[in-house]
Amino acid sequence: MNISIDYHAHNNELSEYNPQFKILLGILTLIICLISQKPFIPFLIAFIMSSIIIFKAHIPWRFYLKFIGAPLGFGALTLLFMAFFFGTQPLFATGIGGLTIYQDGLNLGLLVFSRMMGSFACLGFLTLTTPLNDIFSQLHKLKVPDIFIELALLMYRSIFIFIDESDRMYHSQQTRLGYNGLKNSYHSLGLLASNLFIKSWFKGEKVHLAMESRCYQGELRSMNKYSSLTLKHVLLLVFFEFSLILGLYLTSGLKLI
């Protein structure tokens, strides 16, 4: 298992850009996606956000394709499911097994599909361009309790250590005839998980000792290297979101099917 999203978040053209702006842009656009009642604007948002991710942040398009593949597949499945089972007004009967495509179901399916694509692109913009430390330091500004952020930062650090460790354990189990058959798989996985828990517990105790010996007073401080939003940022945000809202208004009368 690898967490390549984190790698890309730290290594892209936009990772040094003002995180406050990136977070606001991502979340506000996400909200517009969700209030949209027609599929046009969410598809447009998906397109714009994907373009920013690929052409501005220079995330490899192969990787982004894989990233967006999950909602694409799942969304298509939802679309089919809703078109066939979630409706009252038949559009046409397929004649196979009495399956009928419903008009309202199809419309709803398209709307949900577009919302998923649009908001997933927003999520992608946020996670692929913004390192997690920056997101947490912004949460700190929003007065999220310190203990919560501190736990998050400690957790963030430990996750990568444990993934390495569990990989190593998994491979050594495999070379020693682990995961052979269903019953054995449970035994092996149980051993791995319990051993991982025990190891992580001791890591936790050691981390505390290490922090104490470095004058830990119950508070982790980090440097905030970013300035707050400039007027240019605010204007850009307002202009972008307002044109999207205008787009929502203009497309509200259009009918797809």
Next chain:
Amino acid sequence: MHIMEGFLSLEWSIFWYLLSVPVVIYGIFRIKKITQEFPESKPLLAVSGAFMFVLSALKLPSVTGSCSHPTGNGLGGILFGPAVASVLATLVLIFQALLLAHGGISTLGANIFSMGIIGPLFAWLIYRGSQNAGLSLAISVFLAAFFGNLMTYVTTALQLSLAFPLPSFGAALSNFMLIFAVTQIPLAIAEGLLTVVIIEKIIQIRPDIFERLNIFKIKSVEDPIIEASK
């Protein structure tokens, strides 16, 4: 299963946020109190959260041949109690959304409610209940993890059919339940078995960990895991 980003409309996203946030805040207050009393518990909680994240990323072999991931909610609920477990689950869900793109920001509230609150709460209640009924440790842990997992999916089905009550709420609910039942009951059994193996192994290898875990519990309640580990 995580509800994907964009699947719920804004009203429902906000609704589930409003339901989840107070519980998580209560959990944070409890953690604050615990960490003030026992400063060493802070990194321990963090590594437990990281453990839950990694556990949820492991592939779990299922009876029907399909593969899925354990949720770790049952384990969290049994080990830490529902309030603390809800905070850990919230953190795990945030990391899953931001690092793995499982779930999402808008659906975070709904996911916290089904996986971080209902799951651990039911696991904990059933664990306590079956212990009081005199069942053995292995069976109560199994039942707790099994029902914790199952209740998570029932809640998710409920959330989805509330968001898409087409043609009616009841019909949508039975649709979602049917789909989930096929895939999720075997998975719930698998998670139950796995949780039993994990807890029994920890008791066997390092029983002292459970004595330390006592700090997360309400003091007056006697925990059978600690009894067994002595």
